[in-house]
Every structure is written in structure tokens, then in C-alpha cells.
Amino acid sequence: MGLNKQQLTDLQTLGIRWFDMDEYDLNRKGGAGPTDHKAFNFAEQTTMVPIFNDQVKKSNYSATYSENKDHVLIYENDTLVDKATIPAQPNFYKLKTKEGIPYSKIATLHSKNVLATTVFQKCVRYGNRETSCQFCAIEESLKSGATIAHKKPEQLVEVVKAAIELDGITQMIMTTGTPNLKDRGAKMLLESATAVKAAVDIPLQVQCEPPEDDFWFQALKDVGVDAIGMHLEAVSQRVREAIMPGKASVPMSRYISAYKAAVKVFGRGNVSTYILAGLGDTEEEIISVSTLLIDLGVYPFVVPFTPAAGTPLENHPMPDPEMLKRIFSTLGPILKDKMMTSDSLKAGCAKCGACSSMKSYE
Ligand code: SF4
Incomplete structure (x- = not known):
């Protein structure tokens, strides 16, 4: 069995x-x-x-x-x-800040040993269906009261310390909604990462859209960030424009130039992207873009798309598992050959690997 x-x-x-x-x-x-x-x-x-x-x-x-x-x-x-088994409620969920904010509204346990937070729980693209990503529910958990809009650096420090001490977490991931179209979240991530890395020694990945300027990568590295994710979600311009019209206005050419600049700073594999299989890209498109990314030193974390309740895509068909198996069977050996396996990464979703069985094909 x-x-x-x-x-x-x-x-x-x-x-x-x-x-x-x-x-x-x-x-x-x-x-x-x-x-x-x-x-x-x-x-x-x-x-x-x-x-x-x-x-x-x-x-x-x-x-x-x-x-x-x-x-x-x-x-x-x-x-x-x-x-x-089902991971137990982490102990840090029982705690609150001195203002009375439950720690679980500041960061959550992902998988069994990852602390994840969305530093800024809003997005300039979200309120308008002309620009929002159709699969995303970033502000729904804010509306339901499950989280707070902006996690302050000192709040993150308090929670990460408790999560390490009480629950043995081994890495932290900071993502963010896009607060503006310039740094696209890099500034907030830098402030939060600076505080966390000054307080605790834990592998840290940050995730944002590619910022307008490359200098953010070195600034993030300088305060101790170990890895960065800049998530494409869809790989063809056709699907990008249909599913994420706002994000699609940042051209693929900017993603590629940002990946190249980030790989120089963080090293091969510690720059990654999330690709949602099932949004409409063909498997050939996913495989060819992923192969190109691996050549650049970017880990393409391909994840089966799961329609989320309350989003425009809630009734979108779930992907064909056979397509995922073919994609993973092609990319897994390439990642292994290029020595960019999940286990070799310092931090991030591709290291956690809970959202995709991809790493079992490496
Ligand atoms: S792979 Fe999934 S569970 Fe793991 S950190 Fe990323 S989003 Fe969370």
C-alpha cells in the first residue's frame, strides 16, 4: 500500500x-x-x-x-x-499579539513546516475584473476576517519566532498582492525580510511580480533573502491576456529579463516561477517555456490548477491528470540533469513541493 x-x-x-x-x-x-x-x-x-x-x-x-x-x-x-494523517493545528495559532491580533491572521502554516504570509493582502489589480487574475481570491480572506490587510515587520518577527520555537518550521515564504505598478511589492517585502532576517536565521523566499528595476534583487539578497519567486501562472500571451489581463501587461520579455538578473543574484534554482497547468496553455507550451526557464536557471514549479470558490474560474474544468504526468515526466529528468532538483533549493514553493507532485518525477 x-x-x-x-x-x-x-x-x-x-x-x-x-x-x-x-x-x-x-x-x-x-x-x-x-x-x-x-x-x-x-x-x-x-x-x-x-x-x-x-x-x-x-x-x-x-x-x-x-x-x-x-x-x-x-x-x-x-x-x-x-x-x-492531517497536520495538527500549529501551537502558534493559539497566540495573539499584544493588540489582540491572532497570530494565524498574520501568517499561516503551509504543508507541515512552512510559515507563509501575504504581507499585503490587497492588489491594485483585484477590484476590477478588467485587470484581476481570474483564479485569485486574495481579498476574500480579508473580507471574511481571516487575515489582516498589512502585516507589519514587527508582527512578522513575533510570529516567526513563535512558529520556529513552538512548531519547528524550517522555512518561510512571504508573498504579496501587488500594491503599485513600480516596485510591485518588492519594497514591502524588503522591509519585512529585513526585520525577519535580523531576528531569526531561517531560509526565506519572497514572491512578487517582477519589479520595474532590477536593483531590488540585490537589495533583497543583501538583507538575507535566499530565494525569489516571480510567478507567470500562464505561459502563453493568449492565456495570460484571457485569464490575467492586468498581469499580462507586464510583458514576458520583462519576466525573462528579471529572471536573468535574479539568477545572477540568487543563483540557479533559487529563482522560480509557478505555472498553473489547466488554465488553457497546451502541454507543448508549458514544456517549451519551462525548458527555456530551466536553461536560464529558473525552477518552473508546475501545479495543477484548482478552481477556487468565489472566483470567476470556480467552474473552470480541472486539468487532465494525464497531461500533468506527461509534463512532469518530461521536466523531472531535465531538472535532475541540470542539478536543479527541489531538494537542492534553499527555500520556496518548489522546495516545499506540497502543491505539486512534480518533485517525485525528478
Ligand atoms: S507549495 Fe503550496 S503549500 Fe507549499 S508553500 Fe507553496 S503554496 Fe504553500
Whole structure:
């Protein structure tokens, strides 16, 4: 018993039907970028699996608690194929700042050992459907009161210290909505990273759109940032304009020049991008752009698209798992050959690997 990599890809693409699930706030529901998952700890890997979307009802995978509830049993059709545990509520979630803000509104546990925060929970592109990314729910968790709009550097320091001490987190990821069209979030990330890295020694990845100027990369590196993600999400201009009309106004040529500049600063592999397979790019497009990126020293973290409730794409079809398997089977060996495997990275989503089974193909 135990899921093989193909079954893992199936799970992450089709989701799991789970009828006796206990609701609690470890689910990634709402928030920046792709969302609406739940973390499952399998023997080798923690994996984010879609469970909320209506389309998951068609999945041939289902889950139920074991009799004493210490495991979740995973079935493929009627066959028991694996068992998993669900990461426990982290201890730092019980704490509050002296102003009374729960730490869980400042940063959250991702996977089982990653502390993630969205430094600025708004985006200049979000309020207007002419510019917003159709898959994104960044301000929904703000509206629901699950988070606060701007996490101050001193608040992040307080939370990261507690999360290291109480929950043994091993890396931190700071993402941000895009506050303006100049530095595109790099300035806020720099302020936050400066404070965190002065207080604790933890691998840190920051994520933003490519800033207008390259000097931000060295500035971030100088305060101790280990890695940067600049996320394409879609790779063809056709899909970029259809799904993320605002972000598509930053041309691919700027992404490429920013990647080249960032690789010089952070080194090969410690610059990465998130590519959502299933938005409309063909597998040939995803493979050819990813191969080009790997040549540049950029890790293309290809993730199956999960439609998120409350977004314009909530009924968008989930991707074909066979397409993901072909993409991973092509890119995995290339990453290994170029010595840019997930495990060799210092920090970031590609190192965490919970949102995509890609690393099991390396
Ligand atoms: S891959 Fe990134 S978004 Fe997914 S759980 Fe890990 S840190 Fe969070």
C-alpha cells in the first residue's frame, strides 16, 4: 500500500471526496494565488489536495477517517490505496499579539513546516475584473476576517519566532498582492525580510511580480533573502491576456529579463516561477517555456490548477491528470540533469513541493 507518483498526480488533479471531514482552519481556503486545498501527510511527502470544489465529486478517490480517527484512509474507487494523517493545528495559532491580533491572521502554516504570509493582502489589480487574475481570491480572506490587510515587520518577527520555537518550521515564504505598478511589492517585502532576517536565521523566499528595476534583487539578497519567486501562472500571451489581463501587461520579455538578473543574484534554482497547468496553455507550451526557464536557471514549479470558490474560474474544468504526468515526466529528468532538483533549493514553493507532485518525477 502507498500511492505511487502517478496516483499522487491523480489525487492533486482530481481531488478527494471526503464526507466525514472535521472542519478546522488548516484548510487553504481563499487567499493569494491558487487555493482551496487541504494538506495530507503521506509517508514521504505532505501534499495539498483539492477537496472543496464541486468537480471533486467526480473524483474516483475518496477519504474517510479510520475507526479511531488517528488516520485518514484513502480509497481509489473501492480499493484502499494509502493512509494519511492531517497536520495538527500549529501551537502558534493559539497566540495573539499584544493588540489582540491572532497570530494565524498574520501568517499561516503551509504543508507541515512552512510559515507563509501575504504581507499585503490587497492588489491594485483585484477590484476590477478588467485587470484581476481570474483564479485569485486574495481579498476574500480579508473580507471574511481571516487575515489582516498589512502585516507589519514587527508582527512578522513575533510570529516567526513563535512558529520556529513552538512548531519547528524550517522555512518561510512571504508573498504579496501587488500594491503599485513600480516596485510591485518588492519594497514591502524588503522591509519585512529585513526585520525577519535580523531576528531569526531561517531560509526565506519572497514572491512578487517582477519589479520595474532590477536593483531590488540585490537589495533583497543583501538583507538575507535566499530565494525569489516571480510567478507567470500562464505561459502563453493568449492565456495570460484571457485569464490575467492586468498581469499580462507586464510583458514576458520583462519576466525573462528579471529572471536573468535574479539568477545572477540568487543563483540557479533559487529563482522560480509557478505555472498553473489547466488554465488553457497546451502541454507543448508549458514544456517549451519551462525548458527555456530551466536553461536560464529558473525552477518552473508546475501545479495543477484548482478552481477556487468565489472566483470567476470556480467552474473552470480541472486539468487532465494525464497531461500533468506527461509534463512532469518530461521536466523531472531535465531538472535532475541540470542539478536543479527541489531538494537542492534553499527555500520556496518548489522546495516545499506540497502543491505539486512534480518533485517525485525528478
Ligand atoms: S507549495 Fe507553496 S503554496 Fe503550496 S503549500 Fe507549499 S508553500 Fe504553500
